[in-house]
Amino acid sequence: MINFSNVTKVYKSGTEALKNVDLEIKRGEFAFVIGPSGSGKSTMIRLIMKEEEPTGGELFVNGIDTRDIDRYEVPHFRRKIGVVFQDYKLLQNKTAYQNIAFALRVTNTPGRQIRKMVPQLLSVVGLLDKANDFPCEMSGGEQQRVALARAIAHNPDLLIADEPTGNLDPHTSLGIMNLIYKINQMGTTVMVATHDQTIVDTFRQRVIVLSEGRITRDVPEGIYGD
Amino acid sequence: MHIIGEVITNLNKNRVLTITSIFTVFIMLMLVGVFGIFLLNISYNSEYMDNMLEIRIFIDPNADEYRENRVREALLSDNRIDYLAFQSKEQAFEDAKEIYDKEVIEGLGPDFLPASYTVRLREEVDADKFVAFAEGIPDVYQVDYHAGSFEFAVSLANWVNLVSGILAMLLGVLSLFLISNTIRLTMASRSAEVIIMKFIGATESRIKLPFLIEGITIGFLGAAISSVVVGLVYNRIHDWFYSLGVDEVFLSGLSLVPVRETVLLVIIVFFGLGIMLGMFGSMMAIRKNLKV
Incomplete structure (x- = not known):
């Protein structure tokens, strides 16, 4: 699903964010990417999303060399990748329903299909009764659930979660991670960048450790510490 | 349909700047109208001007x-x-x-x-x-x-054209920047939306289109208002001129371009210019501030 082959990323400022990274995440796999701030986790996500280009090496996502994707194909490429962020990135002036519908509408999904899909997605994340609530009326966990529903709206092959529990209490975090795990069980490849030791230790999935732009540890069913 | 809704909401959000932009386009087009109609009438009366010689x-x-x-x-x-x-x-x-x-x-x-x-x-x-x-x-x-009158008319026409031309150009540039700034502000107020659209896979054109339409709407409204004002004012001048009977009495042969013909030309030119200004203003803002 994701294949980094000797990937290096040096920003214009001279910062070397990734150094000769080799990594393969297989289809249907669940992987945690952990490491301190500045270790290269966000750069890895930006490269996968084709927000940035590698300065060296090759990166394949879903079997496609990201260098071969031209700018007009990028949106279609991104529809196959769902993303959730620490700060949820919900539109504050739209309800839970409208936030999800918005994601479908701007990708030209027909209205009838949107009306059918949004309640289904809300139901998957357990928020059907909150459809008409605005983000400010919801808890952090509920907002992240809406963000998750939006991320899987296009039935992506890959779900990337960038610090999905960063703003949540341990109990809510567990609920969100259970949901992400459930999505993985339905066949979606999942990559979670996190600092949350409890979560990593609880789920015992593959753990990839990044430090100063290099992979220093990569273990199946790993834990946060050594 | 949704895009139109987005456009109206955004223009309304930055109401003051939107109105200022529309007003600048309006003033610019009014100047274009004044010197355009003046030129039009001079060429319409070229035979009369020739007779002055x-x-x-x-x-x-x-x-x-x-x-x-x-x-x-x-x-x-x-x-x-x-x-x-x-x-x-x-x-x-x-x-x-x-x-x-x-x-x-x-x-x-x-x-x-x-x-x-x-x-x-x-x-x-x-x-x-x-x-x-x-x-x-x-x-x-x-x-x-009557060469004196002829020379006076020609030099007056030249001055009117020069001054209006320079002012119209300056105002054109100013409206371009104002429109661009209005669009830049609506972009800033919608930056969260733009980021979301980018990562959920909205196409470049889908992200940019509302901003482009916003600029065009500003130009369109400026053109509509100035067309109405120029049309009404020219109609008044036309009526006043003929009520004096000037064409029949002391300035035999001098006449004004008919209102209908003038207004039609004004509408075509104003809407063309207004829409172009709006479009280029938006494109300036998009190029500078929107990386998709």
């Missing part, structure tokens, strides 16, 4: 045929003349009956008006010297030459 030489109404012929010979032998046309007393009398009150003219009789020559000089000839010469011909009663 003609010299009318009137012969003493009491002169007999012999004396009239003396004037004729003096003019015919002058090689500075390019074109010479004679109007007899009778022709002048008939023409006057068409222009002035028929009964009054008939009461005056055919001998009242003088015979005249209409002269056009070769280009290189000094008209003032020729006028002095013509005034010296025996039995020449009056020499009319």
